Amino acid sequence: MKVIRTALLLSLGFGLLAPFTWAETPVPAKPPEPVSPPAVKAAPKMEDPTVPAIKGKAGPENAFLKRHEAFLKDKTEILAKGPIQFLLVGDSITDGWRGKNGKETYDKAFGAYNPYNIGIGGDRTQHVLWRLDNGEVEAIKPKVAMLMIGTNNLGNALDEQIAAGITKCVENLRSKLPNTKVLLLAVFPRSAKATDPFRARLKNINETIKKLGDGGKTVKFLDIGDKFLDAEGNLPKDIMPDSLHPNAKGYAIWAEAVKPTLDEMMK
Numbered sequence: 001m002k003v004i005r006t007a008l009l010l011s012l013g014f015g016l017l018a019p020f021t022w023a024e025t026p027v028p029a030k031p032p033e034p035v036s037p038p039a040v041k042a043a044p045k046m047e048d049p050t051v052p053a054i055k056g057k058a059g060p061e062n063a064f065l066k067r068h069e070a071f072l073k074d075k076t077e078i079l080a081k082g083p084i085q086f087l088l089v090g091d092s093i094t095d096g097w098r099g100k101n102g103k104e105t106y107d108k109a110f111g112a113y114n115p116y117n118i119g120i121g122g123d124r125t126q127h128v129l130w131r132l133d134n135g136e137v138e139a140i141k142p143k144v145a146m147l148m149i150g151t152n153n154l155g156n157a158l159d160e161q162i163a164a165g166i167t168k169c170v171e172n173l174r175s176k177l178p179n180t181k182v183l184l185l186a187v188f189p190r191s192a193k194a195t196d197p198f199r200a201r202l203k204n205i206n207e208t209i210k211k212l213g214d215g216g217k218t219v220k221f222l223d224i225g226d227k228f229l230d231a232e233g234n235l236p237k238d239i240m241p242d243s244l245h246p247n248a249k250g251y252a253i254w255a256e257a258v259k260p261t262l263d264e265m266m267k
Contacts, residue, residue, distance in 0.1 A: 047156045049165025052130035055122065064120065064127065071118050071136050078116050079140070085266065086113035087137065087145040087180070089128060089173070091152055093188060093245060094119025102251040109255035113266065116140065124152045125165030132172045141180065144265045145173050146258070148185035150205060151244070159201050163208035170212050170219060181265050183258065184212060186223035192243040194233030220265060224257040 047053075055064040078084055088094050088110075097106040097117055106115070118136050120127065128149050149169060153162040166184075173182050186206040191198045206223060213221030228239050228250060235243045239250045246254060 045156060047124070047126065047153075049125040049150075049153050049157050049161050050129070050168045051126055052133050053126040054130055055120075055124075055127045067120050068131055068134065068136065071131075075116060075136070075140065078114060082114050084114050084116045084140045085143045086110055086115040086262070087140070087142040087177075088115060088117040088119060089132075089145055089169070090119040090148045091123040091128075092119065092121030093151070094146075094148060095121050096245060097251065101246065101248045105248070105251045105255045109259055110262075113143075116142070122152060123149065124156070125149055125162065125169055128169050129165075129172055132169070132176060137173070137176050140177070142177065143180065144183055144262060145177060145180050146183040146185065146262070147173065148187065150187045151190055151202070154198060154201060159204045160208070163205050166205070166209050167212060170209075174218060181216065182219045183262060183265060184209065184219055184221045185258070186210070186221070186225055189225045189228060189235060190240075190244045192235050192237075194229075199233075216261075216265060220261060222258065222261055224254065227253050227257045 054062070056062050058065070075084070088097065094117065096102045097119065106117075118131065120131075123131075147166075147169060150162050150166050153165060157165070166187075170182055170184060173180065186209070187202050189199060189202060190196075193199075202225075206225075210221050210223070213219050228235060228246070230236050237243075238247070239253065240246055
């Protein structure tokens with residue numbers, strides 16, 4: 001009996017010495033935060049470069065339409081000085097002739113021809129077509145129209161479509177100004193590096209529109225793009241700082257490159 005009682009006490013003693021712990025309830029793992037799929041850039045809306053269109057939403061505050069109306073007034077004022085002999089048609093690159101980078105060279109190189117510049121920044125071929133259809137070249141008979149357009153279509157149309165849009169611009173000018181010769185410039189190089197995909201596309205477009213030239217009888221095709229490039233085919237910052245628009249040096253290069261051809265076409 002004594003032995004049993006001793007064993008029982010020992011058993012209770014060891015139980016008191018053993019650590020007492022509560023069983024822990026497992027905490028469920030926090031579910032991973034949902035990972036959003038990478039944003040997919042929407043494909044650019046494709047446009048038809050051959051269909052005349054205004055830029056932006058129609059209305060009294062439309063900047064494109066305001067510029068168009070201003071050109072109609074410009075034409076009247078220029079005609080008051082005498083016949084317009086030289087018409088310039090294009091986008092912001094042509095528009096820049098009237099700005100700080102191009103104005104001095106413009107006046108010196110073309111002033112004798114009482115020029116009329118209808119370049120608008122951001123224009124694509126369809127916008128030029130709309131403007132030609134809406135009075136900008138009415139009542140004038142220039143000897144030469146210099147056209148350079150198409151670079152702004154690169155994000156919204158295929159190369160063959162852009163070439164078709166440029167072709168339509170040439171045809172429109174020839175239809176409305178049958179006695180005017182068209183000096184069709186190859187679309188200028190853009191992007192700093194010669195390896196940029198835009199360069200290959202522009203080469204493809206220019207090779208197509210080159211066929212519009214007939215030696216100058218009615219259309220003279222002229223590619224002066226190399227004049228802006230360095231030996232490696234890159235666009236130097238001191239000619240086109242943003243790799244698209246010429247600065248004062250770039251406009252001087254442009255004028256020097258086209259002047260002999262222009263003077264010959266003016267005869």
